[in-house]
Amino acid sequence: MTTTTRGFATIQQRDLVNQIADMLTEALLKGEFAPGVHLAEAQLARDFGVSRAPVREAARLLESRGMLVSQPRRGFFVRTFNADELDDVYDLRLCLERHAIRLLAGKLTAAMEAALSHQLETMRQVARDGTAVQQIEEDVAFHRMLCEFSGNQRLVRVFDELCHEMRFCILLIGQLYDDPLRVADTHEPILEALRTRSPDAGEAALDYHIGVAQQRVVEMFRERAKG
Amino acid sequence: MTTTTRGFATIQQRDLVNQIADMLTEALLKGEFAPGVHLAEAQLARDFGVSRAPVREAARLLESRGMLVSQPRRGFFVRTFNADELDDVYDLRLCLERHAIRLLAGKLTAAMEAALSHQLETMRQVARDGTAVQQIEEDVAFHRMLCEFSGNQRLVRVFDELCHEMRFCILLIGQLYDDPLRVADTHEPILEALRTRSPDAGEAALDYHIGVAQQRVVEMFRERAKG
DNA sequence: CATCCTCAAACTGTCGACACTCGACAGTCG
């Protein structure tokens, strides 16, 4: 949140490209476009009431995020995931977070610990009275903090990319957590390992935590593909 | 394959966007644009003899690859790296390759081993009578194989992104290897560890190999920034 | 009935044009 010297919030003059990208992203996450379907630029441009140029650029943006794919002279299509690709995403995510927690264990500050604790509390809160989307977002936010606090910004960027793809798949599945409060609790061992500055315990906790999620999500995704 | 009215087979007309992206990439890697410099769309369009639209899209592509950055209403600028960012890239790369070699150790086939051996031989060849660029490319190719053979395609994609950035920095530095043949040889322990299916030895070999490169490259980069 | 061909509609790739914004510079006022 930036402010001027007078305290006004700066005018957020976002360009059309980002607005369109956000709206497309939202639509994709809501499942309004079936995987593999063709997105016609002209049609989208009409829908948004703009010309094709910004739509094209927004589509390129989403392509770079792995949500769309393009074929020359044929245009953009909604990215299709198969269970193996999703498995790769989780595998890579685990790789990143293990690394992050190993780095973090050696440099955890009181402020970081407080932030993580607070985030865990937020997760428990939305586990009780929040939507499924909120639960997922707060969950992601916790893991993102681990990456941020690791100090490797490049790692955070990749993590964000992977999250986009995971969200995409998860919201295709529909509801994810059967017992959100229990899911929130399974983050406690990770934080506990960090408190004791133990990278090995941290890795182990992560392995378990993400492994369970991976198994569950990929399995559900595989089922959905059949049905 | 398109043909002219005269019936001559014309060169496969690749997308302008990709052609421009490739030429821009090449120019960037050659250091023809100083880091931080502003790239004017209209000027580039004139240089390439095309309109601004494909230039814009190519620039977006390079932005997603981390070689350019854009500011709203101001356009595209050549990405500036600082030594810390480069350090992050190497750190992440090591993280990926460690994971790859761990996966690979459990599934190495004879064909994979042969391919890696062959690549190592190629590296020795260009170490004797190749250019610095060739040496770097064959080196990268070896490491890329490790990622590919790991079986995680998503990991390969991230590796490729990181390589783009590393090339970008390395060719900014200028010459890298003082003794290319020795550098090629330091890949042998990695392959040897794989032959014995030992993930731990593989990680250790990688840690050493990449650690040395990281230290050297980042150090040289830091020096260059001062001088 | 299956296959090939023709053709029109739809769509993408590219272009040139216009409006608006940003930054620099000179001029004005206190």
Next chain:
DNA sequence: CGACTGTCGAGTGTCGACAGTTTGAGGATG
């Protein structure tokens, strides 16, 4: 002399249009 304002050129954001390509339907053909 310093700060503010008006103006101007450069450059981006967006648009509508055109040309060539892809697609799919429907008819012709074996």
